[in-house]
Amino acid sequence: MLFNVEVKISLKNGMLNPEATTIERSLDLLGYDVNNAKTIDIITFEMDGDDESEVNENVVDMCERLLCNPVIHNYEISVTALD
Amino acid sequence: MLFNVEVKISLKNGMLNPEATTIERSLDLLGYDVNNAKTIDIITFEMDGDDESEVNENVVDMCERLLCNPVIHNYEISVTALD
Numbered sequence: 001m002l003f004n005v006e007v008k009i010s011l012k013n014g015m016l017n018p019e020a021t022t023i024e025r026s027l028d029l030l031g032y033d034v035n036n037a038k039t040i041d042i043i044t045f046e047m048d049g050d051d052e053s054e055v056n057e058n059v060v061d062m063c064e065r066l067l068c069n070p071v072i073h074n075y076e077i078s079v080t081a082l083d
Numbered sequence: 084m085l086f087n088v089e090v091k092i093s094l095k096n097g098m099l100n101p102e103a104t105t106i107e108r109s110l111d112l113l114g115y116d117v118n119n120a121k122t123i124d125i126i127t128f129e130m131d132g133d134d135e136s137e138v139n140e141n142v143v144d145m146c147e148r149l150l151c152n153p154v155i156h157n158y159e160i161s162v163t164a165l166d
Contacts, residue, residue, distance in 0.1 A: 005117075020126075020128075023126060023128070023149075023150070024128070026149055027128075027145060027149065030145070030148060030149060032130065032141060032145060033130065033131065034088075034128040034129065034130045035128065035129045035130070036127075036128055036129045037126065037127070037128040038126070038127045038128070039124065039125065039126055039127075040124075040125040040126075040127070041122065041123075041124060041125075042122065042123040042124075042125060043103075043106060043120065043121070043122055043123075044119075044120070044121045044122075044123070045103075045106070045107070045110075045117040045118065045119055045120040045121070046117065046118045046119045047115065047116065047117045047118070048116065058115060062110060062113070062115060065113060066106075066109055066110065066113060067106070
């Protein structure tokens, strides 16, 4: 069975985010005053599996080993079955 | 009035995505067979404005001038009022 997987990766609270700081500063130079900028990365892919919980377990493993740095990142996984 | 802005930036169809290709290949090395990997970037921030349409107009300008490359990126903007 084919599943669609979405992994949402964000920095943990309190971690410095130089990308967001640069965006704020650059928008300020263009005349826009924005605050509290954050960046989030989403990775989506399709994979085969027996059921949702098996796929979810595999994706947690992928996150811990490759996709995220568990020390600085939070991640949210959503798995949906494709027809 | 304060608004919460979310900009979702993805590559246009047909654009090569080396990041996604690397993710697929690396997951393959870990023993996971995934397909059709895509990456999406989300930028969120807060900004002041009179109403939703004014904020939206400003964010379109930010996207065209700084946040996106309109030649290769699609972007979706969502603006919600904060209490």
